[in-house]
Amino acid sequence: MNNYSDKIKSILTDLGLSLLSIVVALIVGTLFIFLTDKSPLDAYSALYIGAFGNFSAIANTLWRSTPLILTGLAVALPFRAGLFNIGAEGQLLMGGFTAGVVGFYFTSLPAFIHLPFAIIAGMFVGGLWGGLPGFLKAKMDVHEVIATIMLNHIAIALTINYGINIFRDTGRPATPRIMDSAAMFNFKNIMDHPFLSKLPFAELFAHPAIRLHINFFLALAAAVVLWYLLFKTTLGYEMRAVGFNPDGAEYGGINASKGIITAMFISGAVAGLAGVGEVLGTHFSFMQGMDAGYGFTGIAVALIGQTHPIGVILGGILFGALAQGGLEMQFSGIPSEIVMLIQALVIFFVAALQVFKVYLAKRKAKGGVE
Amino acid sequence: MDTLKQIFSLSLFLASFRFATPLILAALGGIFSERSGVVNIALEGMILIGAFAAVYGSASTGNPWIGVLYSMIAGLVFAAILALVCVTFKANQIVVGTGINIFASGITIFLLQVLFGVKGTSPMVGRLPAYRFFGVRFNPITYIALILVPVVWFIFFKTHWGLRIRSIGEHPAAADTLGISVNKWRFISVLISGVLAGLAGAHLSIGDGSAFVREMSAGRGFIALAAMIFGKWHPFGAFGAAMLFGFAEAIAVRVDFAFIPSELISAIPYVLTLVVLAGFFGKSIPPAASGEPYYKGEK
Numbered sequence: 001m002n003n004y005s006d007k008i009k010s011i012l013t014d015l016g017l018s019l020l021s022i023v024v025a026l027i028v029g030t031l032f033i034f035l036t037d038k039s040p041l042d043a044y045s046a047l048y049i050g051a052f053g054n055f056s057a058i059a060n061t062l063w064r065s066t067p068l069i070l071t072g073l074a075v076a077l078p079f080r081a082g083l084f085n086i087g088a089e090g091q092l093l094m095g096g097f098t099a100g101v102v103g104f105y106f107t108s109l110p111a112f113i114h115l116p117f118a119i120i121a122g123m124f125v126g127g128l129w130g131g132l133p134g135f136l137k138a139k140m141d142v143h144e145v146i147a148t149i150m151l152n153h154i155a156i157a158l159t160i161n162y163g164i165n166i167f168r169d170t171g172r173p174a175t176p177r178i179m180d181s182a183a184m185f186n187f188k189n190i191m192d193h194p195f196l197s198k199l200p201f202a203e204l205f206a207h208p209a210i211r212l213h214i215n216f217f218l219a220l221a222a223a224v225v226l227w228y229l230l231f232k233t234t235l236g237y238e239m240r241a242v243g244f245n246p247d248g249a250e251y252g253g254i255n256a257s258k259g260i261i262t263a264m265f266i267s268g269a270v271a272g273l274a275g276v277g278e279v280l281g282t283h284f285s286f287m288q289g290m291d292a293g294y295g296f297t298g299i300a301v302a303l304i305g306q307t308h309p310i311g312v313i314l315g316g317i318l319f320g321a322l323a324q325g326g327l328e329m330q331f332s333g334i335p336s337e338i339v340m341l342i343q344a345l346v347i348f349f350v351a352a353l354q355v356f357k358v359y360l361a362k363r364k365a366k367g368g369v370e
Numbered sequence: 371m372d373t374l375k376q377i378f379s380l381s382l383f384l385a386s387f388r389f390a391t392p393l394i395l396a397a398l399g400g401i402f403s404e405r406s407g408v409v410n411i412a413l414e415g416m417i418l419i420g421a422f423a424a425v426y427g428s429a430s431t432g433n434p435w436i437g438v439l440y441s442m443i444a445g446l447v448f449a450a451i452l453a454l455v456c457v458t459f460k461a462n463q464i465v466v467g468t469g470i471n472i473f474a475s476g477i478t479i480f481l482l483q484v485l486f487g488v489k490g491t492s493p494m495v496g497r498l499p500a501y502r503f504f505g506v507r508f509n510p511i512t513y514i515a516l517i518l519v520p521v522v523w524f525i526f527f528k529t530h531w532g533l534r535i536r537s538i539g540e541h542p543a544a545a546d547t548l549g550i551s552v553n554k555w556r557f558i559s560v561l562i563s564g565v566l567a568g569l570a571g572a573h574l575s576i577g578d579g580s581a582f583v584r585e586m587s588a589g590r591g592f593i594a595l596a597a598m599i600f601g602k603w604h605p606f607g608a609f610g611a612a613m614l615f616g617f618a619e620a621i622a623v624r625v626d627f628a629f630i631p632s633e634l635i636s637a638i639p640y641v642l643t644l645v646v647l648a649g650f651f652g653k654s655i656p657p658a659a660s661g662e663p664y665y666k667g668e669k
Contacts (some may be wrong), residue, residue: 032477035484082580084464086411142647143656145464146599149592150640156589166634191614293475299468335483340476347469348451350463358460 010348013360014306017353021304022318025345032341036334051321056209059187061192064214065320067092069219071298072316074130074267076307077226078144080265082243082324087133088271089295090155095126095272096279097159100286101167103178103279114181117268119218119276126272129155138257144152144264152295160288174287184281185214189204213261215277220313222270227309229266236245239263300343303350319343382620384506387516388578389623390616392570394515396594397601397608398522399566404603405526406559407539407552407659409638411467412452414591415474419444420571422478425582425607426485436570438498438511445568446561448474453560457553460663471591479584490584497580509568509577518566523589523605526644535559539657542664552664596643603657615639 017313030040071088079087099122106114135149160173167175187205191197205212230236241249242259250256274294279286288354305311322343326336386404396413403410420441427433427440448470449606456463479489486492500507534555537545542552575582593615600614601607615638622635 032480086464086468136644136648140648144642145409145411146595147644150596150644151588153592153640154637157634157640161633161636162631165631171638194611205443293407293472296468299465300472303465335480337483338481340472341480344473344476347465347472348455348461351465352455352459353470354461355459 002038009077013357014308014311018304018306018311018315020278021349021353024349025342026117027302029338029342030344032063032338033334036221038332039307042332043329043338046328046332046334047322047325047329047339050086051325053328056207057324059205059210059212061317061321061324062216063210063320064323065316065318066213066216066219066277066281067274067294068297068301068319068323069216069313069316070222071271071294072275072301073219073222073226073298073309074271074274075298075302076305076312077230077239077270078232078263078267079302079307080243081239081259082246083134083137083260083263084145085130085133085148085267085271086145086299087130087151087268087295088274089291089293090128090148090152090300091129091268091271092275092278092295093155093159093291094129094275095122095269096275096290097163097175097286098122098125098177098272099276100175100183100279101163103182104167104176104285106182107179109179109181111181114179115280116185117167118178118182118199118280119273122276122279123269123272126275127269130268131261131265134261137264138260159286164286164288168231172287174283174285177285177299178280182280183284184277186210187212187283210281213277213281215273215281218273218277222273223313226266226270230309235262271298276296288313297343300347300350304346341346378515380504382624383617384504385624386613386617386620387512388508388519388616390612391512391515391573391577391595392590393594393612393615394519394609395511395570395573396567397597397612398502398518398605399563399570400595400598401603401605401608402520402535402559402566403563404660405539405657406535406556406597407542407657407662407664408453408456408556408560409463409467410450410452410560410563410663411464411592411595412470412474413563414587414589415467415471416445416448416564416567417571417574417591417594418471418474418478418585418587419448419567421575421586422492422566422571422582424479424572424576425492425495426481427609428497428576429486429493432491432496434496434498437495437576439571441568441572441575442565445564445566445571446542447564447569449561449564452564453557455665457556457560460560461667463661463663480583482582482584492582494580495576497553497576509573511573511577514569515573519605519609536657538661538664541663542659544667548662552666556664567594568666570594593639596639597623599656600639600646602655611639614642631664 033040033043053123055342074088075085098117100122102118133144136142136147137144154243188210188326190202190205238254239259241254242256246256278290283290301315305315322339330336400410415473423444424437424441428437430594455461455466482488498509500509534550537554546552597611598608600611618638622632
């Protein structure tokens, strides 16, 4: 009983800290809006209308949140195992590039083979790009932060600078367009679908402005799978034990290397899926700029979600809303970079408020029985 | 044969000093911060804001030297944020560093629009004068960077201050026992790293060029971090690594290889750093307490 109420208390503390950080970030953000001679109230109402104002806006908020949920998960899972993956950017690029190449290279595969093949290939290569720093950490004691930074830049050179140049067929910095058989289902085409068109309210999605595609649901599924893995399996328990106290875990008979490499591989595969979705669902080719800093925004998403998979979904939707609403702000003459500033402020405040949590924990430990 | 001739030409060698300048400065900054125990992955953002501030200073006063001053102040301010949140409030240094990098890309593009009314590239501004050395023109920041290498070495290994900084990065509790204020020295070291990174930014925008371009730091903060690690947290080592990486950049820009695509040459510093970290050329070991916030009164 007591244990249960403790759990609720800790969830409420986390939720409170996250909300507080967002509110403070929005308040500090108004200082920057004042610099543009616009009213913060107008700016934030434009942001809100842009993100949630009508059905298309909400659907596109979810569309924009898709890669953020996935990169958020890619940061959150290793975080629980005591690892900091700032390589989601590179893993996303490697996964997206692989999916893009598979997507255009195989010309005569049926869709039920081509699409899954492209997705799995992308996730696998993303997984390798995450697993490599995991291996270096576990076997050679290379700090994963430095290794993933280096691998991010190697991935940029391999895919954007070099990869696109080998394959591109037009002046556009992108690989050739993928085959239709590798494309992810877009909800704006819902009326052409034999089953989904029969669903109630299906016609709401049939709007040309809607860009939501099936990867959003794969992202939700990934969050649920990771939640199950972390909290309901032995492997997840071992990962959390390694994160909590690596020496203690090793002493308790847990193979820390295995946990580290597995966590990083899965994380890379999830970040890879973010890139896969952008290529197969959003742009239909691997193109320069498609990563859009998602790997780094994912860090903010993971933090605001308190590195819990379900929290990450909420954090991803919040940041997706900021990105989608930022466009509306841009139309009303306020630079959409305000959104980036708010994201950075959220990171500062969440990070600083963690200290408050440490303080609470310490006070509790000192207080003993309460 | 032509390729070899191009590689081993004096002009290419001298050109690598120009490419290496921001790496040297930011790597020296990184050494200050990490030797004191604070991981600084925000060098990238500090270079970027420094580059912007330099252009703003040069544009608003007409004097590029004021631009240099502004760049150092901007780096200092960003470093103060890092120090305040990480040293004073003991937040995670990597998280906050990432936040600063995002903040820097956002604020520079934002201010380009607010102050200059443009989105991608600022108007041309007055740049620093250049002085010839063996017939090749270098701006003063390159000379400053070269002078700073032995100066930083001297500070670290021949003065009390350097010893203090090194001791709090290796064993903060022991240093604390001896009466050294750990967090004060960490704060100072992080501020110095910000000033140096800001100066590196001024080199990019008003030394080597004469305008600010969005995202113009282009990963140099991270290459500087790589140079610092490659050079084993030592000023001369970092200088050597920065020169090597600068040389790689100069080659990529000027030489056509038949066998390696030039797009991949830019990845060489990163690959080399991974190889070094994995211990193939002798282990590169960071200061022991790097990345750990220090709480007074605990073990």
